[in-house]
Amino acid sequence: MRFFNTAGPVNCQDHYCIPPLTRFNLPEILMLIKQKKYFVLHAPRQSGKTSCMLALRDYLNHEGRYQALYINVEIAQTARNNVGRGIKAILSQLAHVSENLFSDPSPLENRASIFEENGEDAALGVALSLLCRVSTSPLVLIIDEIDSLIGDVLISVLRQIRAGYTKRPKLFPSSVILCGVRDIHDYRIHSEIEKEVITGGSAFNIKAESLRLGNFTKEETRTLLLEHTKETGQEIEEEAIKSVHLLTMDQPWLVNALAYEACFKIEDGIDRSLPITQSLVMEAKERLIQRRETHLDQLADKLKEERVRRVIEPILSGEGKPEIIPEDDIWYAEDLGLITTKGQLRISNPIYQEIIPRILTYST
Ligand SMILES: Nc1ncnc2c1ncn2[C@@H]1O[C@H](COP(=O)(O)OP(=O)(O)OP(=O)(O)O)[C@@H](O)[C@H]1O
Ligand SMILES: [Mg+2]
Structure with missing residues (x-):
């Protein structure tokens, strides 16, 4: 029986889901790939970034014109500024995922010697060339999670990718998609x-585009909510659907979390013979x-940052004029999903609106 997933990427067999490939402009992405572009999705x-990227990987591999590899580099976060450690972690991740794609043995079986012979500043680039040779x-x-990398590890990864760019498509990935919360262009990397501070734009000046994945549409x-009705026959009242939309402004995780709470945790909601009502949604x-x-x-973590507070506090107090908040800080808070700049500057949705002042009160 499927359910509303609130932990990690969706899998449409197990979870109610909006088919991930319909959530972005697939023809646009395929065009960028055809043009051998390197680009950012943030x-x-x-x-739903990871859900979309996994679906894209499977789509490309199934279609057959490309071989697509997905890696999550979060494991290298703890290396902080230690480039050697970070690159080794990424190489082992790359070896692992390439085992599934290429026939045994993995082309990166000898990654330790690749690292020894080429050093931390080149080993990643060499490994990628090797994969392209056998592809x-x-x-x-x-x-994925490119912006979980910190400092010199991030700089090294970006530069090694940039250095191979001219060798594509034969000896370097034809396309690279960097996926994270922020647009790489806005990074200030210490x-x-x-x-010194290196900007993302200078370390990776080959980026063709930045695409931003939005929230769900209201539809x-x-x-998504009606998937549950299809599966179980339980009615979800119109007012309840409207409340989920208004409370979350269609933020994907919030929608799932609210619906899961209402349909799978609250006692009255679990009884499939009773409808899901607006008051159940409010309780959820x-x-x-x-x-x-x-x-x-x-969110609480982000609110510790001075630049986030510079944006949030005036919005909450209703005192600040948007024009005196530094523009960079507004973009940052928007990239983090905390605020929306559509129309009036405001907190993204009523749930954040309710929780943010509480977090700020606890932490002062
Ligand atoms: N296509 C979808 N259909 C239904 N729910 C989705 C879909 N995509 C994402 N979600 C919701 O968003 C949550 C997070 O999905 P996912 O891990 O893909 O996002 P992410 O942006 O990669 O997250 P993170 O920033 O933590 O890496 C899921 O657990 C689910 O609640
Ligand atoms: Mg993710």
């Missing part, structure tokens, strides 16, 4: 080694806020 936390069709590399929220919202699930906790 969106706030838990909005029967142009390689598309999807790198280099311990060079003792998608509705479709209260419970979510009380529990401060991981997603909401991540």
Whole structure:
């Protein structure tokens, strides 16, 4: 029996889902890939980036014109500024995923010697070239959680990819998609080694485009909720659907979390002979806020940052004029998904609106 997923990427066999490939402009992405472009896909936390990228990988591999590899480089985050450690972690991840794609043995079986012979500043580039050599069709590399990397490791990864760019498509990935919360262009990366701040734009000046994955549409929220009715026969009242939309403004994780709480946790909601009502949705919202699930906790983390507070506090007090908040800070808060700049500057949705002041009160 399927359910509303609130932990990690969706899998349409197990979870109610909006088919991930319909959530972005697939023809546009395929065009960029055809043009051998390197580009960025970014969106706030838990909005479906990984689900979309995994679906894209499978689509490309199934279609057959490309071989697509997906890696998540989050494991290299703890290396911080230690480039050697970071690159080794990424190489082992790359070896692991390429085992599935290429026939045994993995082309990166000897990654330790690749690292020894080429050093930390070149080993990743060499490994990627090696994969392209054995690939029967142009390689598309999807790198997820790129902005979990810090300092010199991030700089090194970006530069090694940039250095191979001119060798594509034969000896380097034909396309690279960098996936993260922020647009790479806006990174200010503190280099311990060079003792200066390197901007993402300068370390990776080959980026062709930045695509942003949005929230669900109102229609998608509705479709997702009605998946539950299709599966179980339980009615979800129109007013309840409307409340989910209004409370979450269609933020994908919030929609799932609210619906899961209402349909799978609250006693009256579990009884499939009773409809899901607006008041059940309101109760679900209260419970979510009380529990401060991981997603909401991540907000708390962001609110510790001075530049985020510079934007949020004036919005909450209603005193600040948007024109005196630094524009960079507004973009940052918007990339994080905390605020929306559409129309009036405001907090993204009523659930954040309710929880943010509480977090700020606890932490002062
Ligand atoms: N296509 C979809 N259909 C239904 N729900 C979805 C879909 N995509 C994402 N979600 C919801 O968003 C949550 C997060 O999905 P996913 O892990 O793909 O996002 P992400 O942006 O990669 O998150 P993170 O920032 O944590 O890496 C899922 O657990 C689910 O609640
Ligand atoms: Mg993800």
